[in-house]
Amino acid sequence: xxxxxxxxxxxNYSYDQRLVLDNVDFELPKGSFLGLIGPNxxxxxxxxxxxxxxxxxxxxxxxxxGQPIEKFKDWNKIGFVSQKANSFNKGFPATVFEVVSMGLxxxxxxxxxxxxxxxxxxxxAIDLVGMSEYAYENVGNLSGGQQQRVFIARSxxxxxxxxxxxxxTVGVDTENVKRFYELLLDLNVNQNITLLLVTHDTxxxxxxxxxxxxxxxxxxxxGKPEAYHELNANDLSKIYGHPVSLxxxxx
Numbered sequence: 001x002x003x004x005x006x007x008x009x010x011x012n013y014s015y016d017q018r019l020v021l022d023n024v025d026f027e028l029p030k031g032s033f034l035g036l037i038g039p040n041x042x043x044x045x046x047x048x049x050x051x052x053x054x055x056x057x058x059x060x061x062x063x064x065x066g067q068p069i070e071k072f073k074d075w076n077k078i079g080f081v082s083q084k085a086n087s088f089n090k091g092f093p094a095t096v097f098e099v100v101s102m103g104l105x106x107x108x109x110x111x112x113x114x115x116x117x118x119x120x121x122x123x124x125a126i127d128l129v130g131m132s133e134y135a136y137e138n139v140g141n142l143s144g145g146q147q148q149r150v151f152i153a154r155s156x157x158x159x160x161x162x163x164x165x166x167x168x169t170v171g172v173d174t175e176n177v178k179r180f181y182e183l184l185l186d187l188n189v190n191q192n193i194t195l196l197l198v199t200h201d202t203x204x205x206x207x208x209x210x211x212x213x214x215x216x217x218x219x220x221x222x223g224k225p226e227a228y229h230e231l232n233a234n235d236l237s238k239i240y241g242h243p244v245s246l247x248x249x250x251x
Contacts, residue, residue: 002029002030002031002032003029003030003066004027004028004029004030004063005028005029005030005064005065005161005162005194006026006027006028006051006062006063006064006162006196007026007027007062007063008024008025008026008027008047008050008051008060008061008062008063009025009060009061009062010023010024010025010059010060010061011023011024011025011026011047011050011057011059011060011061011062012024012057012058012059012060013043013046013050013055013057013058014058015046019217020043020046020217021043021046021047021050021057021215021217021218022217022218023060023218024043024047024060024215024218024219025219026047026213026219026222028162028194028196029194030161030194031188031192031194031210032194032195032196032210032211033184033185033188033194033195033197033208033209033210033211034195034196034197034209034210034211034212034213035197035199035202035205035206035208035209035211035212035213036048036196036197036198036199036213036214036215037198037199037200037202037205037212037213037214037215038214038215038216038220038239038240039216039240042215042216042217043215043216043217044166044198044215045166045198047215048080048164048166048196048198050062051064051078051164051196052078052080052164053069053072053075064077064078065077065161076158076159076160077160077161077162078160078161078162078163078164079103079152079155079156079158079160079162079163079164080155080163080164080165080166081148081151081152081155081163081164081165081166081168082165082166082167082168083166083167083168083170091140092139092140093138093140094138094139095135095136095137095138095139096126096131096134096135096136096137096139096142096150096153097122097123097126097135097136099139099150099151099154100122100125100126100150100153100154100157101114101118101119101122101157102154103125103153103154103155103156103157103158104118104121104122104157104158121157121159122157123135124157125153125154125156125157126150126153128153128156128187128191129149129150129152129153129156129183130149130183131146131149131150131153134146143172143173143176144172144173144176145172145173145175145176145177145179145180146176148168148169148172148176148180149180149183151168152165152168152183152187156187156193160193161193161194162193162194162195162196163187163193163194163195163196164195164196164197164198165184165195165196165197165198166198167198167199167200168180168197169199169201177201177204178204181204181208184197184208185208188210197209202228205225206225206228206229207225209225210224210225211223211224211225212224212225212227212228214228214239216239216240220238220239221239
């Protein structure tokens with residue numbers, strides 16, 4: 001079995017005296033494509049913030065790439081894509097190339113010119129997400145799905161080993177959602193990038209992911225998609241805290 005990129009043990013986290021995460025144990029093996037699902041307010045985004053070092057747990061330990069998070073310095077190994085398509089300022093005056101090049105800021109510093117090697121990295125990242133023909137297009141002119149590809153390219157330009165995406169298809173139309181998942185599958189299988197995707201779309205997620213984790217304050221399920229499909233309505237109701245009806249999607 002591959003060594004876990006993320007290992008969380010006995011994690012507790014409270015916000016405004018409300019327990020958000022309760023004794024969570026979680027591992028993400030290298031090479032996985034994991035779908036993190038659960039109800040709104042169940043702790044998914046909080047878990048991501050803990051992994052990214054934006055919040056600290058009240059109790060428990062976190063390891064990234066085998067190191068305690070307190071000592072972890074190589075943040076270029078982790079890319080992050082949030083719900084940008086739903087809130088991006090379409091008047092922002094930048095090309096696709098310029099937005100993607102921002103992903104190199106941590107390496108080259110602010111207000112520094114790109115050399116030939118940097119420019120090559122940017123164009124390669126744009127090509128990986130299938131946006132080469134739009135490289136010098138204003139990013140505000142693109143569709144929501146195209147913009148999300150650009151934000152993924154910005155994360156990929158630093159050559160991360162782990163890509164975390166927090167509900168990235170919010171505001172993206174159905175056809176582009178399908179293409180978006182095909183892109184993620186290609187990154188996982190052909191580019192060897194480990195993926196952690198927060199989503200509400202359990203149907204399409206169980207079709208593409210190698211693993212599923214369901215969190216609602218506690219980690220109620222963590223296993224293969226086939227095992228998730230075997231859960232009955234009572235199991236799902238316990239996970240989500242209310243009655244749940246299973247809906248299948250034909251793609």
